[in-house]
Amino acid sequence: MIGTEIKTKELTISMGPQHPATHGVLRVVLDLEGESVVKCTPYVGYLHRGVEKLAENRTYLSALPLTDRLDYISSLSNNIGYCVAIERLFGIEPPDRAKYIRTIMAEMTRISSHIIGVSTHALDIGAMTLFLYSFRDRERLIDLFEMTCGARLTVSYPRIGGVRNDVSQEFLDKLYDFTEEFPKIIEEQYETLIDQNRIWLQRTKGIGVISAEEAINWGLTGPTLRGSGVPYDVRKYAPYDAYPFVEFEVPIGKNGDVYDRYKCRMEELKQSNWIIKQCIEKIPKGPVMTPDAPKFTLPPKDRVLSDMESLIHQFVLITKGPIAAVEGEIYAATEVPKGELGFYFVSDGSGRPHRMRLRAPSFVHVSVLPRLCEGALLPDVIANIGTIDIVLGECDR
Amino acid sequence: MEPNAIAEIIKDRYPTEIKEIKEFRGQTSIAIKKDRIKEIMKYLHDTPELYFDYLQDLCGVDYIGKKEMRFEVVYHLYSIRHRHMIRIKAEVSEDDCSIDSIADIWAGADWHERECYDMFGIIFKGHPDLRRILMPEDWEGYPLRKDYPLKADLGEMEWKGYKETIQTIEKNKGYEVRQKT
Numbered sequence: 051m052i053g054t055e056i057k058t059k060e061l062t063i064s065m066g067p068q069h070p071a072t073h074g075v076l077r078v079v080l081d082l083e084g085e086s087v088v089k090c091t092p093y094v095g096y097l098h099r100g101v102e103k104l105a106e107n108r109t110y111l112s113a114l115p116l117t118d119r120l121d122y123i124s125s126l127s128n129n130i131g132y133c134v135a136i137e138r139l140f141g142i143e144p145p146d147r148a149k150y151i152r153t154i155m156a157e158m159t160r161i162s163s164h165i166i167g168v169s170t171h172a173l174d175i176g177a178m179t180l181f182l183y184s185f186r187d188r189e190r191l192i193d194l195f196e197m198t199c200g201a202r203l204t205v206s207y208p209r210i211g212g213v214r215n216d217v218s219q220e221f222l223d224k225l226y227d228f229t230e231e232f233p234k235i236i237e238e239q240y241e242t243l244i245d246q247n248r249i250w251l252q253r254t255k256g257i258g259v260i261s262a263e264e265a266i267n268w269g270l271t272g273p274t275l276r277g278s279g280v281p282y283d284v285r286k287y288a289p290y291d292a293y294p295f296v297e298f299e300v301p302i303g304k305n306g307d308v309y310d311r312y313k314c315r316m317e318e319l320k321q322s323n324w325i326i327k328q329c330i331e332k333i334p335k336g337p338v339m340t341p342d343a344p345k346f347t348l349p350p351k352d353r354v355l356s357d358m359e360s361l362i363h364q365f366v367l368i369t370k371g372p373i374a375a376v377e378g379e380i381y382a383a384t385e386v387p388k389g390e391l392g393f394y395f396v397s398d399g400s401g402r403p404h405r406m407r408l409r410a411p412s413f414v415h416v417s418v419l420p421r422l423c424e425g426a427l428l429p430d431v432i433a434n435i436g437t438i439d440i441v442l443g444e445c446d447r
Numbered sequence: 448m449e450p451n452a453i454a455e456i457i458k459d460r461y462p463t464e465i466k467e468i469k470e471f472r473g474q475t476s477i478a479i480k481k482d483r484i485k486e487i488m489k490y491l492h493d494t495p496e497l498y499f500d501y502l503q504d505l506c507g508v509d510y511i512g513k514k515e516m517r518f519e520v521v522y523h524l525y526s527i528r529h530r531h532m533i534r535i536k537a538e539v540s541e542d543d544c545s546i547d548s549i550a551d552i553w554a555g556a557d558w559h560e561r562e563c564y565d566m567f568g569i570i571f572k573g574h575p576d577l578r579r580i581l582m583p584e585d586w587e588g589y590p591l592r593k594d595y596p597l598k599a600d601l602g603e604m605e606w607k608g609y610k611e612t613i614q615t616i617e618k619n620k621g622y623e624v625r626q627k628t
Binding site: 102104139141263264267268269280282287390394407409414416417418421 | 503509530555557582583597
């Protein structure tokens with residue numbers, strides 16, 4: 051009736067931890083006024099396993115599988131981050147072939163992570179079909195992982211000083227075929243599905259805007275930062291592995307909204323594809339484990355059975371950890387699909403790290419959620435959770 | 448700018464605050480006293496030729512029995528404009544287990560400081576919302592301290608939430624779904 055006052059009141063709802071759009075076990079408490087969000091408080095820690103504490107009580111070699119379980123969608127990138135940090139700490143240089151293999155693998159992981167990130171994001175806000183296509187293509191990459199590592203998701207493939215085993219020519223050929231077809235798939239099947247989808251555009255353009263200065267101040271990294279127009283990429287700013295030897299561009303956005311971040315991820319797919327292609331063309335022959343650091347890397351099995359010294363090295367490495375560990379500390383960052391994964395190691399000269407600190411990008415990204423959501427509408431919360439591309443296994447550690 | 452040059456600038460500006468400058472594998476770390484940490488951080492953030500706009504990481508380290516001061520809060524700063532980094536380490540003793548918060552200089556420090564409090568029990572003075580973050584809110588003890596056991600049979604000292612879960616499981620044992628008649 052006209053003239054009757056409508057009674058309003060603030061409503062507090064708890065979204066998660068079992069909400070399908072929170073990408074894991076994130077709980078967000080929202081204070082609502084009608085449909086607009088007044089206050090947003092994220093709660094994390096449901097997946098806390100104490101990875102840092104566990105790693106302090108294990109040798110450098112045996113803590114590697116723990117890093118698989120951080121960002122379980124791109125486990126190989128985490129392994130590489132861990133190995134790169136320890137190599138810098140102890141001054142080990144992996145051989146060139148191992149560097150190229152790692153770069154190929156890291157970019158494969160980036161592709162598979164980004165297509166999951168984008169497609170689940172689209173699924174959340176009303177464009178389901180992309181999800182079906184992207185899982186088909188991810189399956190091809192995972193089959194390739196299985197071919198080399200034996201595992202599909204938790205691979206533990208890199209080692210300190212190289213990688214566990216060499217890749218076969220068949221793997222490289224199949225991957226090359228994939229890189230030939232993939233740009234076409236992106237253009238014909240992914241982008242046409244979303245880029246002209248009116249629902250998608252209305253729900254992403256101008257939503258969750260964050261300026262460049264503010265994004266840096268919050269510590270955002272990866273595509274989430276680059277969507278705001280900051281070209282910060284660890285692969286360019288502090289190169290590791292084979293990234294100095296390949297050409298690629300760092301795509302950046304302009305407006306810093308959900309749509310620009312999505313665009314960055316799509317462009318990165320093409321760049322990753324290009325990097326893989328270059329690496330396959332350039333990959334040199336040679337060993338995949340460095341022979342110069344016998345006190346840090348496990349000797350090959352045939353040497354253990356025939357050579358006394360190798361046997362001793364293997365025994366001590368397994369039971370006590372690296373033999374010639376030095377005192378020191380290092381912070382080494384790598385660019386994983388979600389952003390900057392940093393490892394800070396404090397070594398006291400024993401076989402176990404005195405402190406292993408993990409700077410997880412998802413943890414920082416969840417912390418920015420109140421900034422993005424407050425003042426926005428309730429449906430935009432879903433869009434914002436999707437756009438920061440979080441994995442809670444990494445956030446909670 | 449080279450990390451050593453940055454260390455020199457800070458040393459010239461705050462000669463009494465610096466305790467030690469160390470270099471290892473191309474990374475320079477500066478150990479400082481904690482009292483004027485906020486002022487120093489503000490200086491590093493605002494000075495145009497340094498311009499550390501990005502806080503890479505903030506964490507605690509426990510040096511029990513190894514150093515005079517038990518804890519260290521470690522800041523990794525990076526300048527995206529100038530592409531240089533520096534590590535600042537502020538020493539915190541066990542008796543006065545607190546340090547000034549820098550959450551109003553870098554917004555990203557907020558959750559890092561909460562985590563550091565959660566894991567080490569270091570109190571960040573002036574923090575807007577210092578609560579536990581990864582552990583349950585009623586958890587006792589600080590897990591990443593070196594004297595915190597990795598695994599122990601706590602018995603009665605066990606966390607309340609865990610005991611409740613065990614009791615619920617015990618209570619529901621032998622429970623069968625009643626068939627509809």
